[in-house]
Amino acid sequence: MAGVSTFMGLQTSLRGLIAAQEALDTTSHNIANASTVGYSRQEVDLSASRALQIVTGSSDGTGTAELGTGVDLDGVSRARDKFLDLQYRAQAMRLGGLSATVQTMESIEGALAEPGENGISKQLQTFWSDWEGLANDPEDSAARQAVVEAGKALATSLGELNAQLTGAKQVAEAEIAAIAGSGGEVEQKAKEIALLNGAIRSATTSGSEPNDLLDQRDLLLDELSALGQVSVAEKADGTVEVGFGGAAEPLVSGTEVDWPQTVTEPKGKLGALIELTSAGGTIESLRTELDGFAEGLANSVNEIHTKAGGLAFFTYTAGEGAATLAVAVNAAEVQTAADGSSGGNEIATAIGALRGGAVDRSYAAFVTRIGAEMKTAQAGETNAQALLNTVAERRESASGVSLDEEMTKLQSFQRGYEASARAMTALDEALDVLITRTGRVGL
Amino acid sequence: MTMRITEGMTSRTVLQDLTANKAKLTKTQREISSGERITKPSDDPFGTGRTLQLSGELEGFSQYKENVNDGVGWVTATETALNQISQLTQRARELLVQGGNDSNGQVAREGIAAEIEALTEGVKQEANVTYDDRYIFAGTETETRPYELGANDEYRGNEGSIVRAIGTGVSVGVNVNIKEILGEGAGAGDNKLLDVLRDVATDLRGGTEENSENLRGTDLERLSANLDELTRVRAVVGATTNRLENASTRLEQLEESSLTQLTKVRDVDMSEALVHYSTEQNAYEAALKAASTIIQPSLLDFLK
Numbered sequence: 001m002a003g004v005s006t007f008m009g010l011q012t013s014l015r016g017l018i019a020a021q022e023a024l025d026t027t028s029h030n031i032a033n034a035s036t037v038g039y040s041r042q043e044v045d046l047s048a049s050r051a052l053q054i055v056t057g058s059s060d061g062t063g064t065a066e067l068g069t070g071v072d073l074d075g076v077s078r079a080r081d082k083f084l085d086l087q088y089r090a091q092a093m094r095l096g097g098l099s100a101t102v103q104t105m106e107s108i109e110g111a112l113a114e115p116g117e118n119g120i121s122k123q124l125q126t127f128w129s130d131w132e133g134l135a136n137d138p139e140d141s142a143a144r145q146a147v148v149e150a151g152k153a154l155a156t157s158l159g160e161l162n163a164q165l166t167g168a169k170q171v172a173e174a175e176i177a178a179i180a181g182s183g184g185e186v187e188q189k190a191k192e193i194a195l196l197n198g199a200i201r202s203a204t205t206s207g208s209e210p211n212d213l214l215d216q217r218d219l220l221l222d223e224l225s226a227l228g229q230v231s232v233a234e235k236a237d238g239t240v241e242v243g244f245g246g247a248a249e250p251l252v253s254g255t256e257v258d259w260p261q262t263v264t265e266p267k268g269k270l271g272a273l274i275e276l277t278s279a280g281g282t283i284e285s286l287r288t289e290l291d292g293f294a295e296g297l298a299n300s301v302n303e304i305h306t307k308a309g310g311l312a313f314f315t316y317t318a319g320e321g322a323a324t325l326a327v328a329v330n331a332a333e334v335q336t337a338a339d340g341s342s343g344g345n346e347i348a349t350a351i352g353a354l355r356g357g358a359v360d361r362s363y364a365a366f367v368t369r370i371g372a373e374m375k376t377a378q379a380g381e382t383n384a385q386a387l388l389n390t391v392a393e394r395r396e397s398a399s400g401v402s403l404d405e406e407m408t409k410l411q412s413f414q415r416g417y418e419a420s421a422r423a424m425t426a427l428d429e430a431l432d433v434l435i436t437r438t439g440r441v442g443l
Numbered sequence: 444m445t446m447r448i449t450e451g452m453t454s455r456t457v458l459q460d461l462t463a464n465k466a467k468l469t470k471t472q473r474e475i476s477s478g479e480r481i482t483k484p485s486d487d488p489f490g491t492g493r494t495l496q497l498s499g500e501l502e503g504f505s506q507y508k509e510n511v512n513d514g515v516g517w518v519t520a521t522e523t524a525l526n527q528i529s530q531l532t533q534r535a536r537e538l539l540v541q542g543g544n545d546s547n548g549q550v551a552r553e554g555i556a557a558e559i560e561a562l563t564e565g566v567k568q569e570a571n572v573t574y575d576d577r578y579i580f581a582g583t584e585t586e587t588r589p590y591e592l593g594a595n596d597e598y599r600g601n602e603g604s605i606v607r608a609i610g611t612g613v614s615v616g617v618n619v620n621i622k623e624i625l626g627e628g629a630g631a632g633d634n635k636l637l638d639v640l641r642d643v644a645t646d647l648r649g650g651t652e653e654n655s656e657n658l659r660g661t662d663l664e665r666l667s668a669n670l671d672e673l674t675r676v677r678a679v680v681g682a683t684t685n686r687l688e689n690a691s692t693r694l695e696q697l698e699e700s701s702l703t704q705l706t707k708v709r710d711v712d713m714s715e716a717l718v719h720y721s722t723e724q725n726a727y728e729a730a731l732k733a734a735s736t737i738i739q740p741s742l743l744d745f746l747k
Contacts, residue, residue, distance in 0.1 A: 122498070341601060341603055343582070352608060353611075353612070356496075367484050368488045369488075374484065389459060392455075400447070400449035403742065
């Protein structure tokens with residue numbers, strides 16, 4: 001019979017002690033990180049260590065048996081579902097885009113101050129009323145002055161609204177630069193991912209699984225996908241190759257970062273901001289619509305005002321109507337009568353009668369459009385948020401730390417540790433009999 | 444596999460619910476305190492468009508009402524003046540009948556002629572009447588006195604018309620072309636009131652048989668014709684007054700109906716909002732209570 005070491009049992013107990021110790025450490029690590037963003041719970045992978053083959057049968061020595069040698073720690077793995085990560089990033093990208101749109105549209109909607117006493121619609125109505133008031137009192141210079149002042153107030157408000165639109169565009173452009181520019185958010189995150197790639201590669205080649213580093217890298221990828229479209233390819237050495245926004249070259253490859261690049265399909269927050277600010281984008285088209293309204297107003301009023309040979313009431317630069325609209329006449333030059341008489345009021349009446357016409361409607365359409373776009377974006381944002389929450393919930397269910405669970409494990413590993421220690425004590429006592437008492441018969 | 448529920452999930456769900464409940468509650472609170480359902484375009488884009496349109500209509504109606512009031516003032520002044528001119532003409536006709544009677548001597552006729560001339564001045568003074576510092580019978584030359592007093596009967600105004608817009612695309616003329624009634628006196632020979640009155644005075648002073656016949660014949664006829672014309676014009680002005688009064692009533696009704704619509708579109712139904720508010724408040728309080736109790740217990744509370 002092949003011999004088995006006398007102390008093998010001690011060794012087996014020791015393995016049990018070590019395994020329980022590692023498991024307790026991992027459980028503590030989980031508990032400590034219960035609230036850490038992006039943390040995935042970790043589990044020790046235990047397996048029975050390789051058995052010892054022993055020969056059985058005292059007579060012929062042909063039988064063999066496997067003698068268990070205890071437990072082995074294979075590694076520590078993290079609970080992570082890569083499929084849920086993909087879903088999460090897709091929703092984060094959608095939400096990032098819609099939130100940026102809502103934020104920008106919110107500032108534009110606020111600038112409108114509609115419906116209310118301070119909006120342009122109210123001033124437009126006052127303008128028409130002042131013309132009708134002038135029609136009742138064409139001889140009155142105060143009524144003429146009122147028309148000029150109402151026109152100026154309207155022009156000023158249009159200029160201000162136009163400036164607000166320009167301001168919203170500039171804010172969005174600054175944000176684009178802060179995200180995608182040199183040294184911006186994308187590059188910053190890419191550099192961190194590249195650094196982690198390096199650390200993960202060395203850990204992987206030395207055979208260990210760097211769970212916490214992987215968590216950190218996944219969190220960065222989550223954050224990056226809110227900014228734009230991210231594609232991730234895992235390499236054999238543990239690094240990831242990250243593509244961003246449809247750029248030609250990978251953003252991160254190994255430990256290299258290639259940024260800035262031209263994005264062809266940015267999506268996410270970056271995509272929404274580019275769509276808002278680009279030539280022909282939302283803000284520009286709103287400004288064009290506002291210019292159209294300002295020019296329509298000026299043309300309608302001027303057409304009537306110049307009928308009897310008077311000056312144009314408004315002037316503007318074509319294509320920049322809202323920014324350049326101005327009242328071009330003084331009170332004395334305001335026209336009321338078709339025949340130049342002091343009491344005639346045909347012109348003033350005709351201008352007053354523009355109320356409720358195409359000019360009013362084009363402004364109402366402008367306001368309605370902003371409201372509708374805002375509402376759509378808001379609904380989209382709410383929806384994306386709900387979907388993201390659902391995915392986050394499922395991911396949390398797979399990867400999150402449950403204190404109940406950890407407590408249960410803590411109990412069982414603690415007991416395991418105690419039991420291994422007890423086994424060791426039992427063996428020790430057996431050996432004590434062998435070593436100190438055997439062969440002392442009659443002594 | 445059943446879903447694992449972690450502490451993180453519980454607290455996040457509670458937080459999300461709290462935020463959502465709070466947001467709803469705040470929105471209803473704002474609706475109740477402002478009384479308006481639409482405070483920004485995205486609350487209801489098409490309702491906002493409608494609100495702007497209805498507010499514009501309302502502003503228009505109130506302006507039309509002002510126009511009507513101004514028109515009524517103008518027409519009333521016109522009516523009063525024409526009434527006066529009518530009475531003066533009536534008196535002139537009585538004097539004419541009296542003067543045409545042969546029993547009157549030339550001295551008496553001279554006296555009547557003087558009275559007729561005074562009446563003529565009276566008619567011209569009525570034609571120079573103002574409303575709100577404007578000559579109402581001068582066409583659109585409202586700052587020019589239509590007739591100079593004295594012998595010159597030339598009309599100085601124009602024949603322009605003054606209109607008031609009293610509704611969308613509806614306007615009404617409020618002035619009367621006085622030249623059509625008074626004319627420009629003897630020099631013009633237009634058979635209008637001033638021409639006839641001047642002729643009457645001339646015939647009264649003339650004293651010839653032909654003058655007497657004129658007085659009894661053509662002068663009387665022509666003056667009567669002018670009286671008829673005055674009556675006709677006064678009827679037209681009366682009709683304008685009626686039209687303005689009707690317009691005023693109609694505008695009140697339209698204003699009422701637009702306001703009702705605006706209220707429906709823009710304003711909060713208070714009883715509904717208050718019911719929502721108390722429901723949402725209950726939900727919020729329940730969520731708060733849940734947050735304070737649900738998060739607490741875990742295995743930690745029971746292990747020693």
